[in-house]
Amino acid sequence: MPSKGAKRTIWAIATLAILCLAVIALIPYIASTQIVRNRIAAELSAWSGYRVVLSGIPRIHVWPSFHAELADVSLQEWGRPEAPPVLQSERVQIELSAIAALRGDITFTKVTLLRPVLRVSHQDGVVPFPVPPRGGRMLRAIEAARTVVDENPAKPDAARMPSDPLGSLELLDGRVVRLDATGEHEVLSSITGRGSWPTLDRPASISIKAIWRGESIAAEASVQQPLALLAGGNSRTSVSLVSTPLNGSFEGLATFSRRGFLDGVMKLSSPSLRRTLEWSRTDITTGVIAGNASISGRLIGDAQRLKLEEAQLALGGHPGNGLLEVSFAGKTPALSGTLAFQSLDLRAFLGTFVQIPGDIGNWAGPIELDFARKLQLDLRLSAARATAGSLELGQLAATAQINDGLAAFDISDASAFGGTIQAGLRIDRRTDTDRAELRFLASDVDFNAFGTAMGFGSALPQARATLSALVGGPARGWDAMLAGGEGSISVKLGPGSVAWFDLDAFRERAAEGGFFPLNEVAAGTIAFEAAEVRSTVTGGVARLDVAKVMQPRQVVRFSGILPLVGQGIALSGTIMPRDPPATDGTTVPSGAAPLAAFFVGGSWRSPFVSPLLGDFPME
16 A cells, blocks of 8 residues: 555646646647737737738647748738738748747747748848838847947947847748839749847857859858847858859958948859859950959958958969959949969950950950949059960069050060060040050060960071060951051061071072962071061051061062951062172162062962062162
8 A cells, every 4th residue: 555655746746747738738729819819920020120911810739849830921011001021921830939828928939931032122222131120129129239339349248238039040942032113033042041049149140042143052151249240340250152153251250330341261262253253244244264263361341442461362273462452432343452473374364354366366356345344453463474375474564454444454574585575455445436455565585486476387587586566446356456457566686597498499489480389489598687677557457668688698678568457468579689888888889680579479377479570669
């Protein structure tokens, strides 16, 4: 027979069990009363600051968890029932605190939105946001936190921050649409994610996956003091983005007050800069660059000016470092800085801003001009080694500048082919007629090596040379610029030789008459003391002002034209004996007839020669 103590224990356990069963039985009854149903809408409105409209009666479930299901929920602006809802969801599931429900209160622990639609607009800012609420518990908490932050912005008193419980938020198959005068436009789709903010004085985090402009993205963010951040203070913040076109991250201090402020480590990388620009829809068309690009460093600044210190940059596998600064204070973004590379692909770099021709023989293609109106640029570049197509340069110093419709890309100094090179490209959109200009100067270079690298072939004189060119024309396209080009081209060679040409054999072949290809002339070697070509470019045609090759006993002179487009040749030439020197250092005219007179036509890759009879002008 049980003792009295045992009986009391059994009765206590039974009573407790009955009470628990009674509580469980009472929960759905209490929670399903009209008071609690109305409190769900009121609580949502109290937190959000919007007017909450429930199209149906909430359904309360006890098992497996205590939660409410709401169908067709809308959050609207107060006083504007005709306006589209700021947020609407086909179904909302809210997990509730059972203990709070017994008291007739509503406390959310988790909110799940199924197929929600958030409507945003640009309003007065660049980044679209939903219409802000006019009140609400969250807004009041931010205002209370702002008072604490203003008292000590550097280190606000965390103990005085609001600590209301909030819970977590889950999104399933959501969308974000942008509103404008033409209607709704989808910004994000297929949004799935979860956010956690247990209480207002604790850290918050969010993780979402979505589709933006046809690409899947995954973004994560965590904030150490989210309420202080919203109230204008600063907080340790971590943000990351993962997508096929672009990956990025930031970790450091962030502030939203006034113009905002960032101070932390930023990293961006892309397998294709061209693809990233297309995805971002910046309307800046890039040139040939399609390789990978990355940038990282310490990012410091606000919404008007950002500085990237200790910047590490890589374009197409060519790393560099330096300092970059971006300003948003003007009507167009402005990028400036200094970068040093160990090696640099100049075609890839220029291809970031302008479409450049494929090679020396292929100048077809447009000259991209939009960037000259959409970007301000001032960069100083240096590289121990650099390539520009087939040209290999050393100790490069260059600049890239874009300002109010004028773009200038200059190589101020570089070593190549045993000499130095300077070059420049200018695109001017400041007048009604767009204009492009190319400048080039090569001093004391190996002419044969230079010509081979430029694609002129290897059958060029072996000599040191100085070359200069200045050609400008309409910027409708590269071929249009050359076809309508104006300027000058000159080449001056010192003592040298031509290894593939026999001048005596050429004279003998010319004496036979008839057209013949120049490559039929027997191979040989001729030496010369100097050679010079000076030409004036008009309407895309280079007209020879001076063209001569000086040998010890004779001189070869040319006159005619060389179109810049098409690689054609139309030249006449003579071979004359040199005037013998006099004892006083002057020359005595010989009065001799030309040793040969001829015409050269065809193309500079495959020239044909025709002998000329009779007198022929010297120049």
